[in-house]
Amino acid sequence: MRSMMMTSAPHIPVLRDEAIAALAVRAGGRYIDATFGAGGYTRAILTQPETRVLAFDRDQNAVAAGQALVDEMHGRFTLVEARFSQLVDIARAKNFAPVDGVVFDIGVSSMQFDEAARGFSFRAEGPLDMRMEGRGRSAADIVNEAEEETLADILYFFGEERAARRIARAIVNDRKIAPFETTRALAGLIERVAPSRPGDIHPATKSFQALRIAVNNELEELLNGLLGAERLLAEGGRLVVVTFHSLEDRIVKQFLAERCGRGETGSRRLPGEIAPAAPSFICEGRQPITPTHAETAANPRARSAKLRHATRTMAPPHPLDPRLARLVRLPDRDKGKA
Template identity: 85%
Template sequence: MAMTSAGTHIPVLRDEALAALHLRRSGRYVDATFGGGGYARAILAEPETRVLAFDRDPTAVKAGEALVDEMGGRLTLVEARFSELEDIARAQGFAPVDGIVFDIGVSSLQFDEAERGFSFRAEGPLDMRMGGQGRSAADIVNAADEETLADILYFFGEERAARRIARAIVHDRNIAPFETTKALAGLIERVAPNRPGDIHPATKSFQALRIAVNEELEELLNGLIGAERLLGEGGRLAVVTFHSLEDRIVKQFLAERCGRGETGSRRLPGEPTPPAPSFVCAGRQPVTPTSAETAANPRARSAKLRYATRTAAPAHPLDARLARLSRLPDRDKGKA
């Protein structure tokens, strides 16, 4: 997300995502990734709307209390993972809803706080936990076996030098454990340097560890499944992603739900007819940022928006092929 001089956070592709939500007066909406409150504030600018917002980061929830007070009961902000959005919304009587927006990934605020350990560009603890609980990146780097580390770096970071980096990590941690972002980034620069002009050599590895620490791909898939169940007929889903792994899950999820998955001619004899489409996907997708937005905010350059409208059809069961996209493959099935 970007930040104005006044300190207001503007999510990437905000206007396009709001257009996809097609806001209704008095509508009920879920902001699955509250962050700096950019989407919630924009939705609440529509008269009489109500928003149920989620963030697993207690710092973001604390910072959002002022907006909750400002909105006088129209905004409810919950500290929780968005994979829990359906259960929490139903428990609060906030169902069905008219729209749900996801802005996937790490916020600029989290990247810019060195003590959170998300960035290799500043010295900080090797943490990367969005909610401050569970395994940290240091726990994984210092305890996982070489093959697991290589799998994480390859499948979650698409890092070609995954095995070389994993081997070096295991060697060096026997001398001293990795505790800081700079220590790990320095090792990666040493063993897998990039050519001049390429992205920083640690970029993909840090992405991979962040995804593993926060279980981001499983969270995304479970959040989409919850959204499908929570949206009412005609409700809108809008999802902004920032790298290919996230976008692949959203793309395939919507392809299946919009009836664009396996065609009848590809089904084996005796296979059941696929369920009726639970979403309608319209328009040219994905939507990407304008050149003006990427010039103002370079972090926007990889963003993609996909969106769809809920039909009256029942929610689909989870497809095993889709589930496989959200986790590491079984080792006995070989590497991709």
């Protein structure tokens, strides 16, 4: 078995060693890899004797590529094509609950990003797609059909793009002449109307991030995945999450702050107000954990990564905090209108 596990993976996930350490993998444990990708976390978990892994990926290509590892593990590894918002239903259907750990590596994978035909990158010519599953509305559909105000909201709230309104206005104006069909066409417009200064990131970076998040509903998926992990973890089980931009990290940070009893509710409770729920997680150690200089030098994409982790208590899961729900959706501009 050890010789099989020495097979090299096509991609090593960022902060892999730190994530596996935080997961505290033990022999015979059951673990969920919520974002299989190229299988880096799963392979590391399966090096421990008799461990079992249930892995998820919404990308058909990743699932197909992972079948060889499924065969190698002879029943210890199950890989399903699904979103990690489905963690609870699928784990229970497969009699894979409770679990000893859940690990998330959030965002687009290097394999998806590097394949021009997937349309995730503005640096290569490709269709304006960005769909992780290859189904549903594409980035081109949003860019060519959404109202100007909606486009601006997507770019601002999901990409933190300061020039959101200017870019949205230019998109709506230019699509009247011809629809946007390729990554370079959209990137070229953004470069024209919102050029960057020397030393800044490419001007299309934030807009492409925003569209990708909107296409794949990534922030709501993340929150639902965290809620699912809370329900599936056994007492003492570990939750480990690696994020790559501030929107994702903010959701994880606030989720764990509230679950670990560090939120605002406990310190600002009014007389007669119901006491906050018992912490469902324990947050220990200095966090977030970030990559070493050596890792960022070897892989520049790692430089924005942050790892947060927590240990499940025996307390029941908490209800959804409305403040968390507001972090994952665009503002409702029709609310309150007659």
